[in-house]
Amino acid sequence: MVTLHKDLLMTGDKCLGGGYYEFDYVSNQIILSGHSSDFGKPLWHCLSTIKIPKEYVGFSIQYKPDDICEPTIDVDAILEKEYY
Numbered sequence: 027m028v029t030l031h032k033d034l035l036m037t038g039d040k041c042l043g044g045g046y047y048e049f050d051y052v053s054n055q056i057i058l059s060g061h062s063s064d065f066g067k068p069l070w071h072c073l074s075t076i077k078i079p080k081e082y083v084g085f086s087i088q089y090k091p092d093d094i095c096e097p098t099i100d101v102d103a104i105l106e107k108e109y110y
Contacts, residue, residue, distance in 0.1 A: 030062075030063065030064045031044040031062045031064055031065050032064050032065070041062070041064075041065040042065070042068060042069040042072050042073060043061065043062055043065050043066050043067050043068035043069050044061065044062025044064075044065050044066075044068065045058055045059055045060035045061050045062060045067070045068060045089075046058070046059050046060045047059075049082075049085075054084055054085045054086065055085060055086050055087070055088055056078075056082060056085050056086070056087045056088075057087075057088050057089075057090060058087065058088065058089040058090070058101065059089065059090045059091070059092070060092055061092060067091070068089065070089070070099060070101070070104060070105070073105055074105065074106060075105060075106045075107070075108050076101060076105045076106070076107055076108070077108045077109075077110055078107055078108070078109055078110075079109070079110060080109040080110060082109075083109055086100075086102050087100075087101035087102055087105075087107075088100060088101060089101055
């Protein structure tokens, strides 16, 4: 049972934020949003790669912040995708 992002961490791991995700199968997008109550918003500037299950090859990734005044982030443009 997982209630917080910290429950997913292995000993020595660090979490660089969190939030929610949903799949838009019509437009082939993975939409990330929100923030983690225990680790805050994703720290995109601390990442260079995003790991994605191979089933989602061809999907684009967008991050939509909670604050509608903040712009949507095109995750594809700032991170390299690694499929597993």
